[in-house]
Amino acid sequence: MIIWIASYPKSGNTYLRSLLSAYYFSKDGKFEFSLLKNIKQFPDESFHDKKSITYDDAVKKYIPAQKKILESKKARFLKTHNILSKYKNLPFTTPEYTLGIIYIVRDPRNVLVSLMNHYSLNEKEALEFITEDRDIHQKDEDFSNYAYLSNWCKHYESWSGAKNFRKMLIKYEQLHNKKYETFRDLIVFVNTLLNRTERVNKKKLIKAIETTEFNVLKQKEKNEGFSESVKSKNGNTNIFFHKGFENKWENLISPTSVNIIENRFYKEMIKLGYINKKK
Numbered sequence: 001m002i003i004w005i006a007s008y009p010k011s012g013n014t015y016l017r018s019l020l021s022a023y024y025f026s027k028d029g030k031f032e033f034s035l036l037k038n039i040k041q042f043p044d045e046s047f048h049d050k051k052s053i054t055y056d057d058a059v060k061k062y063i064p065a066q067k068k069i070l071e072s073k074k075a076r077f078l079k080t081h082n083i084l085s086k087y088k089n090l091p092f093t094t095p096e097y098t099l100g101i102i103y104i105v106r107d108p109r110n111v112l113v114s115l116m117n118h119y120s121l122n123e124k125e126a127l128e129f130i131t132e133d134r135d136i137h138q139k140d141e142d143f144s145n146y147a148y149l150s151n152w153c154k155h156y157e158s159w160s161g162a163k164n165f166r167k168m169l170i171k172y173e174q175l176h177n178k179k180y181e182t183f184r185d186l187i188v189f190v191n192t193l194l195n196r197t198e199r200v201n202k203k204k205l206i207k208a209i210e211t212t213e214f215n216v217l218k219q220k221e222k223n224e225g226f227s228e229s230v231k232s233k234n235g236n237t238n239i240f241f242h243k244g245f246e247n248k249w250e251n252l253i254s255p256t257s258v259n260i261i262e263n264r265f266y267k268e269m270i271k272l273g274y275i276n277k278k279k
Contacts, residue, residue, distance in 0.1 A: 013079055021036055041145065044145045055135070085158050099166070106172035109249035
């Protein structure tokens with residue numbers, strides 16, 4: 001069965017995958033980029049035996065691919081940016097194939113800034129990305145990795161409000177100001193899903209945290225490169241680990257964009273504590 005690590009793009013999914021892969025797929029908790037191969041992206045062409053010519057083709061393969069994972073009788077972590085909803089009455093996943101959900105959410109104002117860097121977008125383009133129904137696709141000739149996002153609000157609501165699933169919601173900001181406690185609780189959650197009775201390995205946990213500090217990952221990318229970085233419009237490789245927790249929307253986007261985001265996502269941002277209720 002599957003443990004989903006789900007998020008809207010640029011919300012800390014890779015950072016959390018790094019922590020989990022260091023803890024669960026290394027002997028001592030030391031992180032290496034190669035460990036990320038243990039937590040693949042879904043949907044992805046590697047789960048299918050032939051190309052998907054259209055998005056409709058890709059969606060029809062979601063459940064059959066998950067059925068194969070279920071039949072393997074092994075639990076797997078999978079990363080996804082796909083919204084948790086039906087497409088033409090076909091579900092993305094069901095409780096039959098899902099062991100649990102880990103959802104990471106981030107202040108959408110900072111998501112906007114990260115989208116600008118990652119996809120080489122200007123502020124207007126990034127604002128449209130986050131507020132309008134959207135999908136992402138990497139290869140024109142194959143839709144196997146095609147993911148439907150919708151917008152930031154619908155994406156968050158689809159996963160956080162999912163019924164009949166065991167789930168844990170993590171705010172990206174907690175990975176900075178409550179990193180040890182959040183990661184410890186996450187391990188307890190995962191071990192419960194896996195029916196593991198062992199206690200949290202504190203030494204390994206601390207090592208995983210130390211070797212996935214954002215500045216460590218940033219330097220590691222500089223020295224080794226990072227396969228998940230994308231090309232900019234001029235052909236250069238954008239830095240993946242760009243600003244991280246130093247990403248301060250207050251100094252980087254216009255008041256107009258801030259107002260649009262806060263008004264559009266008011267209810268959700270209030271609930272998450274990102275803004276205060278207007279008087």
